[in-house]
Amino acid sequence: MAYEHILFSVADGIARLTLNRPDRLNSFNDRMHEEVRDALGRVRGDGAARVLLLTGAGRGFCAGQDLADRAVAPGTAPVDLGASIERNYKPLVLGLRGLPMPVVCAVNGVAAGAGANIALACDVVIAAKSASFIQAFCRIGLVPDSGGTYFLPRLVGTARALGLALTGDKLPAQQAADWGLIWKCVDDADLPEATEALLAQFASGPTRGLAAIKQAIQGASARTLDQQLDVERDLQRELGFGDDYREGVAAFAAKRAPRFTGR
Ligand code: T3D
Secondary structure (H helix, E strand, O other): OOOOOEEEEEEOOEEEEEEOOHHHOOOEOHHHHHHHHHHHHHHHHOOOOOEEEEEEOOOEEEOOEOHHHHOOOOOOOOOOHHHHHHHHHHHHHHHHHHOOOOEEEEEOOEEEOHHHHHHHOOOEEEEEOOOEEEOHHHHHOOOOOOOHHHHHHHHHOHHHHHHHHHHOOEEEHHHHHHHOOOOEEEOHHHHHHHHHHHHHHHHOOOHHHHHHHHHHHHHHOOOOHHHHHHHHHHHHHHHHOOHHHHHHHHHHHOOOOOOOOOO
């Protein structure tokens, strides 16, 4: 598939997906959703990627749904938003969460509406100081989607989740980091280097183990301690038979850096 609205590449174990409609603050139209789906399928399918980077081109990260596609002309029926979510946003969020490798989101600028929550669906979110997160849905009479009502209370608690969702106020990246909504906020000039350091670490990491960590932590809040201990036992058993565990222990004993293959 030729890409019109995203940039995509895979090299040295790193898949890079850049939302690329900067004049619309990288908001999503149907075509962009199709392209992102295609790219995520390639990341999952070709075995070359060990980490995915999601970021945006230009001054914004993503402003959610392209609202130019949602204007209702007099006498015409509005778009069925439930169908749009079922077709586009739900598979996107589940696709990012379920990818068996770390997903790093570099939030280079404003993340609004679904754009904010797509960022929160990623595993490690690093944002530039000038970036911000806006639950813009209430400004147009909608609820936070793309997992917003799920991620927000889990990450920052009910009071802050409600405040953000009901006011639609802009949350600066530094405050988002202070509240625990994201992993880290860095100076704008440092975002590329900080992102590359994370990508390099994950691309040479024990990919199966990292995928298992993601799986265990994502599901933890829905399980009891007893169930979670069983999950840990089962994952540990599986990983204990893997090449990376053997290599990690050998490298520790030899006092050298491990050479993980991701298997
Ligand atoms: O519909 C469904 O399928 C259901 C799913 C819905 C998911 C959703 O995401 S709903 C929420 C949609 N998003 C928004 O409501 C955010 C709309 N954007 C804004 O509120 C502001 O643009 C920002 C706060 C994000 C940034 O403000 P600012 O002042 O930095 O930039 P700007 O001037 O507003 O935007 C720059 C350009 O991008 C501008 O175009 P222009 O005037 O230069 O030609 C603006 O219209 C365009 N743009 C920004 N966001 C969108 C957009 N165009 C289309 N759709 C957008 N979402």
